[in-house]
Amino acid sequence: MIDRYLLRYFLAVVDQGTFSRAASHCRVTQPTLSVGIAKLETLLGQPLFERSSRRVALTAAGARLAEHARRIEAGFLAAEQAVSDSPAAKLIRLGLCATLPDAWIEEALRTAAVAGERLELVEGRAGELRAALDRGRVDAIVAPLDAALPHRALFDEPYAMAFARDHPFAARVSVEAEELAAEPMVVRRHCEMLAETSRFFTARGIRPFMAARTHSDSRALAYVRAGLATTLLPACYADPALALVPLAGFDQRRTVALCFAPDSRARAEGSVALARIGDRLAELGAAAGAMFTINYPTSA
Incomplete structure (x- = not known):
């Protein structure tokens, strides 16, 4: 017999991608969750995950179980909601x-x-x-x-270089890549155009100094507003304290x-x-x- 908590541990690993995040999601320790997954695999007689140092992937048996486990968990939730005093949202x-x-x-x-x-x-x-x-x-x-x-x-939008309002390029209609050779830049590590941006500047022989690297756009904006550096942003980040200036030749949208x-x-x-x-x-x-x-x- 498979206990519900074992299926919840299993689905947490599927959804969270790692045992550590799944344990945090389930509010149990990682050893407790690992023991539960091992017990589930023993009950089913099949390995459910291919484990690596960074992430886990479902085996074929795990993929088949995931489909059924979600339906079972949905059934549990539906049963709980059916007897509750208020209608389920x-x-x-x-x-x-x-x-x-x-x-x-x-x-x-x-x-x-x-x-x-x-x-x-x-x-x-x-x-x-x-x-x-x-x-x-x-x-x-x-x-x-x-x-x-x-x-x-x-919506559809272009990308542009962001400058502090008092930057010499802030009043420009556009800026050439070569003009940015001496400008410090902020790397937005999660930017969808990061690879394209790198190729664009490299193809023109531009290798600027990277003043900061961040996964946070709010932090990147703060660096630009403070005058530390410039960065490439989608137009949705227009800000009264920033100037967004098109980068000549960079036509990505x-x-x-x-x-x-x-x-x-x-x-x-x-x-x-x-x-x-x-x-x-x-x-x-x-x-x-x-x-x-x-x-x-x-x-x-």
């Missing part, structure tokens, strides 16, 4: 990519309070969120468009979209909360795009 699990402005997320979430729906938010890089979507960890993600997924495009897991598309597309979040982000994207075009008409 519809749970919508939404992934948010790290390269969206905090203020935009705050604005969008203000519109998302819907009776009968409850949001669970997951943050990460675009690749991490796509993996979570594939594993069934989330129902939808707001991230750069993956055209292979069912989606609703929200991104489309931010609400992407759905194929298996839960109908459920996610029926969510009023997700629709409102998408509507608000689309409005913010349109306004930012219009302002960027007014400031830099030659970059349109």
